Amino acid sequence: MDTAALRACYARLEAMGVDVFTCPMQNHKALCSPDGALALNPAAIESGAEEQAILLHEEGHFATGAFYTVQSPYTIRQKQENIANRYIYKRYFPPQRLQSAMAAGLREPWQLAEYFDLPEAMIREMLDYYQAQGLLELCPEEEL
Amino acid sequence: MFGQRLKETRKAHHYTLESLAEAYNARFAGGGLSKGTLSKYENEKQEPLSSVVGNLAELLGVTTDYLLGRTDHSLPPAPDNQLFAAYGDVKEALDDADLDDIALFMRMKALRKQQKL
Numbered sequence: 001m002d003t004a005a006l007r008a009c010y011a012r013l014e015a016m017g018v019d020v021f022t023c024p025m026q027n028h029k030a031l032c033s034p035d036g037a038l039a040l041n042p043a044a045i046e047s048g049a050e051e052q053a054i055l056l057h058e059e060g061h062f063a064t065g066a067f068y069t070v071q072s073p074y075t076i077r078q079k080q081e082n083i084a085n086r087y088i089y090k091r092y093f094p095p096q097r098l099q100s101a102m103a104a105g106l107r108e109p110w111q112l113a114e115y116f117d118l119p120e121a122m123i124r125e126m127l128d129y130y131q132a133q134g135l136l137e138l139c140p141e142e143e144l
Numbered sequence: 145m146f147g148q149r150l151k152e153t154r155k156a157h158h159y160t161l162e163s164l165a166e167a168y169n170a171r172f173a174g175g176g177l178s179k180g181t182l183s184k185y186e187n188e189k190q191e192p193l194s195s196v197v198g199n200l201a202e203l204l205g206v207t208t209d210y211l212l213g214r215t216d217h218s219l220p221p222a223p224d225n226q227l228f229a230a231y232g233d234v235k236e237a238l239d240d241a242d243l244d245d246i247a248l249f250m251r252m253k254a255l256r257k258q259q260k261l
Contacts, residue, residue, distance in 0.1 A: 031230050031249040069224060
């Protein structure tokens, strides 16, 4: 795990005025709110890669102001989550960066996940999004 | 049920009978609550006044309904208009555990803000 990358995530949140604290939640790995609070559940976070993914994702919420309430319908909650995710994809993992890694031989999602210290699921979502947007071109034999 | 809930909640907050009585009397003017009285409450030997139940609930950060055994949710629900975001797959509907997590998060956040003032 690249601890420097993890430290950088925490430093950016601190610079944004976010108070990061631990919270023993039952169903959640993290919750955040627009007044600058981020609760992490260390017992549920499985790896440094997942911790980094969570911090990046929540940074996306703070940067974009994409939040919802307990009364928000599913579609609104999903839309706000997508906004946070896509902000982070484009800011830290633009298509060119992924394309370069793939050109260097990292063709499988798990390889990219290891290279970027992220969960494989996040890499797959990123690739799906960029491909759907036509921002990332893969040769047929490189289809992931 | 009240006695059992009071004892569980007191212990969860690491209060002894004595330290809870002290915290109560420091917080509420004219409290006059002794550890002996608290012990009687916990052992169902004496019923508290409704004002005392309310004060104990406030001090212990739970709802009066929880202390009285009317609900299993110890925290008041998060306000419907409170904005938040959760990491992970978006569920079609939030369940009780989700709502408890959100309420706990809101409460911890508020306590941290109070401590910083």
